[in-house]
Amino acid sequence: MTMKVIGAGVGRTGTYSLMLAINQLGFGPCFHMEEVLHAxxxxxxxxxxxxxxxxxxxxxxxxxxxxxxxxxxxxxxELISVYPMAKFILTERSAESWADSFAPTIYQLLAEKDSAPIEMKDWLAMSMEVIHKSGIPLGLNRQELMKAYTAHNDAVKNTIPADQLLVFDVKQGWQPLCEFLGVPVPNEPFPRSNDRGEFWDRVTGKI
Structure with a gap:
């Protein structure tokens, strides 16, 4: 298999909903952080x-x-070099709403990593390093988080060729995504999933 669609948007930008949509459109199976948690x-x-x-x-x-x-x-x-024919999707939302969603979920989880169950410590350490690689170290305040988030998105836009990149807000629904991938628009509503409550349920294994 080769990668056909790659998401460059960070967590808490609708990535779980996008995963469900990609699977529904026939471009799956789609890899998400949930796959790492399960294996x-x-x-x-x-x-x-x-x-x-x-x-x-x-x-x-x-x-x-x-x-x-x-x-x-x-x-x-790295992935644009490894998979030069892939299509990239940058999921976006406002920097303010992202920071307000990221801080009490992923960021809080990482900040409390020392008290996490032993079986999750290696996963949390890896996750922290990946997020740091995205320009988001621990200890940032809200304004700094917003600045780091914007910088990541700008880096994606400056790296991925424009004809291979869709900048996408999941609130836009099926139309721009289907046009970008060259497939018909489904009759079903666009998936909506992984609100803050669901995030904690997934991390703790409740769902």
Whole structure:
């Protein structure tokens, strides 16, 4: 398999909804951070190696045709070289709303990593490094988070060729996504998933 669609948008920008949409449109299976959570013994060492410049992309994405969310979003510069024919999607929302969603979910989880269950510590350490690679270290205030988020999005736009990149707000629904991927618009509503409550349920294994 080769990667056909790659998401460059960071977590809390509608990446879970985009994953569901990509699967529904026939470009799946789509890799999401949830896949890492479900296969930590295999996936965490692979992504940890990628952080040191020793990525085995075939092993990471074995069985997948697409990927969204972190850790993938932290490696968009590498992935455009590895998969030069792939289409990239940058999920966006306002910097203010992103910071207000990211801070009490992913950022809080990372800040409390020292008190996490032992089986999650390696995953959290890898996740923290990937997010740091995206320009978002621990300890930023709201304004700094907004600035870092904007800088990541600008870097994506400056790296990925314009004809291979869709800048997408999931609130736009099916139309721009389907036009970009060259497929018909489904009759079903666009997926909406992974609000803050669902985030914590996924991380803690409740769903």
């Amino acid at each position: 930590m013994p295999k996936q965490v060492p692979l992504w940890t190696a990628a952080l040191t410049g020793n990525a085995d992309w075939q092993a990471i994405y074995s069985g997948y045709n697409s990927a969204v969310d972190w850790p993938t979003a932290g490696f968009f510069k």
